[in-house]
Amino acid sequence: MGPLSGIKIIELAGIGPGPFCAMVLADLGADVIRIDRAANVPAEAPSKPPRDLLLRSRPSVGVDLKDPKGVELILQLVESADALIEGFRPGVMERLGLGPDVCLKRNERLVFGRMTGWGQEGPMALAAGHDINYIALSGALHSIGRKGEAPVPPLNLVGDFGGGGLLLAFGIVTALVERAASGKGQVVDAAMVDGASLLMTMFYGMWNGGAFNDARGSNLLDTGSHFYNTYETSDGKWICLGSIEPQFYAEMLERTGLKGEPLPPQMDQGKWPEMQERLKALFITKTRDEWCALLEGSDACFAPVLTLAESTRHPQNVARKTFVEVAGAMQPAPAPRFSRTPGAISRPPSHPGQDTDPALKAWGVSEAAIADLRKAGVVK
Numbered sequence: 237m238g239p240l241s242g243i244k245i246i247e248l249a250g251i252g253p254g255p256f257c258a259m260v261l262a263d264l265g266a267d268v269i270r271i272d273r274a275a276n277v278p279a280e281a282p283s284k285p286p287r288d289l290l291l292r293s294r295p296s297v298g299v300d301l302k303d304p305k306g307v308e309l310i311l312q313l314v315e316s317a318d319a320l321i322e323g324f325r326p327g328v329m330e331r332l333g334l335g336p337d338v339c340l341k342r343n344e345r346l347v348f349g350r351m352t353g354w355g356q357e358g359p360m361a362l363a364a365g366h367d368i369n370y371i372a373l374s375g376a377l378h379s380i381g382r383k384g385e386a387p388v389p390p391l392n393l394v395g396d397f398g399g400g401g402l403l404l405a406f407g408i409v410t411a412l413v414e415r416a417a418s419g420k421g422q423v424v425d426a427a428m429v430d431g432a433s434l435l436m437t438m439f440y441g442m443w444n445g446g447a448f449n450d451a452r453g454s455n456l457l458d459t460g461s462h463f464y465n466t467y468e469t470s471d472g473k474w475i476c477l478g479s480i481e482p483q484f485y486a487e488m489l490e491r492t493g494l495k496g497e498p499l500p501p502q503m504d505q506g507k508w509p510e511m512q513e514r515l516k517a518l519f520i521t522k523t524r525d526e527w528c529a530l531l532e533g534s535d536a537c538f539a540p541v542l543t544l545a546e547s548t549r550h551p552q553n554v555a556r557k558t559f560v561e562v563a564g565a566m567q568p569a570p571a572p573r574f575s576r577t578p579g580a581i582s583r584p585p586s587h588p589g590q591d592t593d594p595a596l597k598a599w600g601v602s603e604a605a606i607a608d609l610r611k612a613g614v615v616k
Contacts, residue, residue, distance in 0.1 A: 238265020238570075238579040243412065244599070246271060246313055246320045247294070248334075249588070252367070252392065253400030253428065254323035254351045255290040260405045262293035263570035264579040269595050270586070271310065274300040277589030277616040289567045291585035297596060298589025298616035305614045307333045313599055314339050314346060319408050319421075323351040326361050336423045346421040347411040351404050353395070355427035367395035367428065374399075374432035379439060383453030383460065399431025456480070462511035463488065463502065466541060467519035474541035475519060475527050488536035492518060589616045 243266040247258040262268040270291070277298035300306045311334070314320065320339060322329055329335045329350075336348040350356065353365040371377045371394045372387075381388040404426035411424055442448035447456075454460040463479040479488040485502050489495045494514075500507035519527065524540050531538035542550060548559040548566050560569045563584035570579035592615050596606050609615045 237577055238263070239574055239577040240409075241265035241577065243267065243318045244316060245269070245408075246310065246317050248320070248322040248324070248329075249273065249276075249296075250323035250351070252323075252396040253404065254321055255288075256397050256401030257349070257351065257404045257408070258294060258321055259290050259292060260401065260570075261408070263581060264574075265577065267598075268294040269313065269599060270294050270296045271299050271301075272296050272588035274298040274306075274589065274613070274616045277592075278587060281590055282587055285563050285565070285584040286587055287565075288585055289565060292562070292567075293580075293582045294586070295583075295591030295595035295598075296586040296588050297592045300614050300616075301332055301334075303612075303614050304333075305609065305612060309596075309601070309609065309614065310334055311339070311342050312601070314342050316600060317343065317346060318412060319347040319349055321349045321351065321404070321408070326352060326356045340421060340423075344420055345415060347408050347415065347424060348421065349404050349408045349424045349426065351400060351426050351428075353428045355430060356425050367392035367400075370395040370399070370428040371432045373429050374436055375440075376432050376436050378450070379436070379452060379455075379458060381452050381458070383451070385453065387452065394435060395428040395432050399433075399435050400426065400428040403431040403434070460505075461508050462515050465512065465515070467515055469522060469524040469527060470520055471523040471525075473524035475524055475531075476539055476541055477515075478537035478539075480537070484535050484537045487534060488531070488538070491531055491534060491536055494518070592616065 240261055243261075245258065245261060245266050245268045247254065247268055247270045249255075249270055249272045258268050258270065299309060301310070322334075336350075339346055339348055352361070353370045354360040354363065368377065368389050371389075374395075376394050377387045377389065379387075380390055404424065407424035407426050411422055415421055439448050442455075443450075449455065452458060457464055459465050463477055463485055466474050466476045468474055477488060479485040482502065486495075489499070499514075500511065522530075527538070528540050532540065540546075547553060553559055558569055559566055560581065561567075562581050565584070567581075570581060573579075592610075593603075593606055596615070597603065606615065
C-alpha cells in the first residue's frame, strides 16, 4: 500500500546507514530483499526476532558472495531490480564482481546506491571511520556543545542516519523519478561527510554573513542563548525552551512570571550568560510536571525533555501514533505520512537467512534452482 509499492530493491547487508535507508524504503512499500552473508546464518532459527529494528519490513536471504554462483545469483536478481543498496568500502563491490558497471550491464535501468563515509574518491576514501569522524570533517561536531566544554557527539544521528541513510534514500527515489523520463539507471554516490555538510548549510550561510562564529556554545542555537536551551527542574528532570521569536519570548516571560522584572533586551548577546543563570534559578524551583502545566501547549515554545520510555507515552505521540508496537517491540512508526498510500511496518526484523527460500522464490528464482544452490552451500 505504500507509495513505493512495486519498486524492487536489493540490499547488501551492512550496518547503520545502509539498513536505515533500506528500512525507510521498505516501510514505504518497496519490496526490499536483504542479502546477508551465509556465514552469519544461525544453525537454528531463534525463537524471537532480533533486537535490531533497522532490519524490519523486509526478508533476509543468506548468500555466499565469495562463491561465483552466489555472485551470479545476485546478478540474476539485479535483472529484475529497480535499485541496489551497498555500503562497502570503495572497490569491494568491484572485487566481488558486482560493481556498478557489471550490474548496469545486466540492467541498464538499475539505480545503484552507494553508501560510504568519505565517498568513492579522495585521500581518505579507503580509511575506516564512523559517524563521529565524518561529522567532524563537516564542521558539525565542532559546533555542537556548550561554551568551554568538549564537542558533544549527537549520537550517530547526523552522519549515519540524517546525512547518510536518509540522503541515500532520497537519492535513490530521485534517480527513480529521473529514470521515468530517461529510461536509464545511474549510480547514486552518497557519502556521510557530504550529507553532514549539507545539513550544515544554514549555519555556513550564517557564518558567511557574520551571524555565526566558531566559538562553540556562544551562538543562537548552540546553547549560547538563554531562550534556546535546556534547564533542570527540582525533581532532577529537564525542560527545554525554543522561544526565539519576540512574541514567543514574550509569552514565555509572562507564563513564567518574569514579565515584570527589569530584564535586558532579548537579543543583547552580552547579557545571555546572565539570563541563563536567571532561568536556571527559576526552573529549578518547580518540578518538570509543574512547568508542563504552566507552559506545555502554549506559544512559549516549550517541551519536557523525555526519556525514550516517556516519549512513547506522551499524549501528542499517542494521538499521532508516532510509536507502534510490533512483535513486542515498541518502535517509531514509518514516516512521513501519506493520505492515500500509507506506509507500514510489514514484518518484524528477520535473522540472517531466515527467509531464504520464500524470498528468492518471490523474486522469481525457481524451487529447483534454490535447491541446487542450497545443496552447493551457496545459500543458507
